[in-house]
Amino acid sequence: MGIFDPLRLLAVVRDPMSTMVGGIVEVLRMAKPKKSKVKKPAAPKVSDAAQLFMSLVEQFDYRQGPNAAAQRLTNVTFFAGAGFSKSWDPNAPVGSQLFSLKTEVMEEVANIGVLSRMFGLDSLSRITPDQLRQIIYQMDMYERYPDVRSRYVDEQNIAMFRGALRAAIVDRYNELTQLNYFDPAASKFPLDNPTVEQLEIVGFFRNLLAKTDGSTGFAEGVRTHFVTTNYDYVIETILDNVLSPDDSHFLYSYRGFTPIQIVDGPNNTPVHEHWLTQHLLKINGGFEILRRGSDYILDYSQRAPSSIIGDPPIVMLASREQDYSDPYFRTIFPKVVRLMRESMVLVIVGYSLPEDDALLRFFIRQFAEEPEDGFGKYIFYIDINENSQKRKTLEAVFPSMVTLDQPTVITYQGSFSAFAKECISLSPAVPDPF
Structure with a gap:
């Protein structure tokens, strides 16, 4: 076996004439270092996981110039658990x-x-x-x-x-902690006095947003999507603050259903344009999702307990027997399955995939239901737990990992904000719209 060389890995990814998938997988398979008595060097400041992720982003980025060849639109989907919100807000609840x-x-x-x-x-x-x-x-x-x-x-x-x-x-x-309620005066989810970690996360997603283009009428580059188990407004806050102050993520985020009202006004985008749109799918519901007959509205205002009792949000609460028969979930779930199948890169953040969440494991399995579906696909698993445990969990979801090493899995032990910081250090800064 050869010694793992990150530079060789990056060269394989960045060379447009190489067969990217075969090269990366072969290098990852050779990533077992020989035993040596030489003192180990200091740990690198940037992990191999961050280097590979940003190299894939560069590979899938759209091309510029008069003779630039068109790139396919590549879906990068973030599956966000409670650890994602915890990385944004240290006081956010996790577990029970x-x-x-x-x-x-x-x-x-x-x-x-x-x-x-x-x-x-x-x-x-x-x-x-x-x-x-x-x-x-x-x-x-x-x-x-x-x-x-x-x-x-x-x-x-x-x-x-x-x-x-x-x-x-x-x-x-x-x-x-505190829900980040929508500010009608600013027409934004506020981000007052952001922490360093929050700025790093916003910078990370702003960088990814810059990798998408549709100016020629053909959507190409990197498109980010979100599937989350969380009820809160963290993702909405991030998406709103990635954009300029006079823009709104409501115009570009498809929720898996079409609300008839958003905040206090009508839905200005009842049908989205493909090249402008990303998914934000809340598979356990959200505090803002309210029913109006057979329709839904999104209400991000702060409400009194009596108001919530009389007009409760659609959220799935833990039970001895999970009941997903509500029409909301029957609407959302097919969208989750299709998004999983159409994604090239899946980034699982802060979600432990417990055995009790059998249905959610099934959704993630749709990313690569069969070994052949996993060829050329990548899973980044970012969490504070041990990498060996994360890999073991994924092997239960994707049995083909054990025998065929497909899809390619890269683990990162640490917070998402730390991963985001490493990634943006490898990419030119994107201008701050503020």
């Missing part, structure tokens, strides 16, 4: 933190005596994540099987209980 709830909001629907009899709740204690799963499961059973409802439970107060739980989730999020 979001599902430890106060009982006060629930008491707006029923007094503590009723809550104690129905769910075993205590006004002096918080609702634990396990209790929440049981409550949601109980509500699901009441709704699905009316015959098992207790004497004083009906469709109306089931809906009130569900609304109260969602109000409690919003309250818990704002207890841990």
Whole structure:
């Protein structure tokens, strides 16, 4: 076996006359260094993962000049879990933190005596994540099987209980940190006093935005998309602040459904143009998604608990038996599957792919359902957990990784902001629109 040489890897990627996929895969297979007694050099400031990612971005970038050949449009999809928001905001909840709830909001629907009899709740204690799963499961059973409802439970107060739980989730999020509500005066998601890490993340996505072109009428270059398990507004904030102050990401982001209203106004882009559009698909719903009959609106305003109880957002809450039968999810899921299949690069950020999330694992599997689908495709897995654990998890999702090394997997142990910082250090700065 040869010694892993990042420069050789970069040369293979950057040489337009080379067979990129075969070259990269062969080098990655040879990436087992020989044992040596020589003292190891200091760790490089830029990881191999960041170097390879930016080399792929350069490879897929559109070409300029009078004789430049057209490039295909390459989809780079970010699958963002709770760790993505955590990298943006250190106070953002991860794991089960979001599902430890106060009982006060629930008491707006029923007094503590009723809550104690129905769910075993205590006004002096918080609702634990396990209790929440049981409550949601109980509500699901009441709704699905009316015959098992207790004497004083009906469709109306089931809906009130569900609304109260969602109000409690919003309250818990704002207890841990703060949702970044839309600012109508600025027509933007504000980014006041951004941290260094936030500026690095915005710079990273601004750099990727500059790699897309459609001025000739033919969409080419790199197109970024987002699939997220998160309810919050972090991605919207990033996308809005990548653009100039007088522009809005609402014009370019397809949500998998067409809202009839955004904030307080009509949807100005009911049908998107392909060369301008990126996906933002929230597979667990979002705090802003409200139902209006068979339609939806996006409301990013701060609302009182009573308003949320009466008009709850569409969010999937943890239960003993996940129920994705809501029409919203039936609308979103086919869009997720198609996007996975059409993507060339998948970047998984801050998501552990737990075994309980079998359906979400199935979605990710659509990126390369068969070994042949994985040839020429890349997965970057960015997370603070051990690289060996990340690879083991992906091998369970993509069995072909074990025998055929397809798709090509590159792991990065660290925060997304650290990865973004390394990437932008390798690329010329994109002018700040501010």
